[in-house]
Amino acid sequence: MKMKLCSINMAKNNCHIILSICFLYSFTISTASIQEHPSEPIISRFQQYLQIDTAQPTPHYYEAADFIISQANSISLESQTIEFVKGKPVVLLKWPGSDPSLPSVLLNSHTDIVPSEHEKWNHHPLSAYLDSQGNVFARGSQDMKCVGMQYLEAIRRLKASGFQPLRSVYLSFVPDEEIGGHDGAEKFAESDVFEKLNLGIVLDEGLASPNENYRAFYAERSPWWLVIKAIGAPGHGAKLYDNTAVENLMKSIESIRKFRASQFDLVKAGLKEEGEVVSVNMAFLKSGTPSPTGFVMNLQPSEAEAGFDIRIPPTADCKSLERRIAEEWAPASRNMTFRFIQKMAVLDKSGKPLITSTDSSNPWWNLLEEAVKRANGKLGKPEIFPASTDARYFRDQGLPAIGFSPMANTPILLHDHNEFLNIAEYLKGIEVYESIIKAYTSYTGHARSGVTKDEL
């Protein structure tokens, strides 16, 4: 066992691993709670998926689709590939339930990953390098190839144990989440295929938790990517005059900075959680007249632009923020204009916040809590996801959707250098999904209600 685990790395990553490291690693694995399962093939399958280059902006989607379908075939799941947009496959798998009249369960994950600055990582982000502590380093190890594979591994185990679901389970592997999901989950959720799945509940991605409690998300903040632009008269760099483009833009930046601080203070004071305030962060700042040596220094530019990533909680007053943007951050009176690169709706089609209920009226929430407990896991209090996920598109269809990635005792490294997941946590997560899938697919109650807080 010790030697074989090491050979995974040696073969795939050309890494030099000494025997003492092998021993340390095998110790980590031997402490993992999955005894019935030989861990090595599980780790190897996870590594294989991580080694497929699905990084934006040129993801190798079909390589990922082929791999997923080969996994599905190996555990006799039905599979189909749907191209809502050419070159962007949605892979849909099915484990049929014995009672097709009951609404089904969808386990969603995205296949794309964000790009990496390879040279700033300790191990190549596509190597899936396994270190002596049992940490697998790869882009996607947390976000969210782990989850896609854990769904499959949980089903592999349930099938092997002879478990038969009452409700059907679907697994969707969707493209493009990292760039907004418009050609992936959004089109899928609006399709006839989706409607025919007769879904009752969707699980999608969550976040790692640095402490022992898993995190679960019932809503998320909507991204508004705002660009503000100032125009002003050009002039000599030595001249003081009013209404230059840069001066006008700086006034806006100061106003935005104050707003940002007021929101951040609420979090720092412990009055609000991260997902409950509006966040604003500058993404770029652009001005100046280029020259061969950099910029012309004695010319005041006639245009200046800044871009901001704004995130809005589902219950925020969007109208007042829109007014603030038009009147304070980009007022026409200061020769300013604004545009949105991305402006996702905060409310659903019927004007209600995109929120999944977490009280006792939503049986799926209680079932999740109980199932996590049964797998010896702990769940923290429900949160608003601070960024954006595909879950919004499922909530927009009126479905309850819960963001959950079972990674406790793990630093939050999505989109960061050296993203990793410990194998012991990964294996534990498989057990947690096993418990959840069992609970969800065995549930016989009526459960299409309890979608949004407003409806209850």
Ligand SMILES: CSCC[C@H](NC(C)=O)C(=O)O
């Ligand atoms: C606007 S779509 C981009 C989606 C991405 N999701 C995550 C989880 O980082 C984000 O919130 O930036």
Ligand SMILES: [Zn+2]
């Ligand atoms: Zn993600």
Ligand SMILES: [Zn+2]
């Ligand atoms: Zn991401």
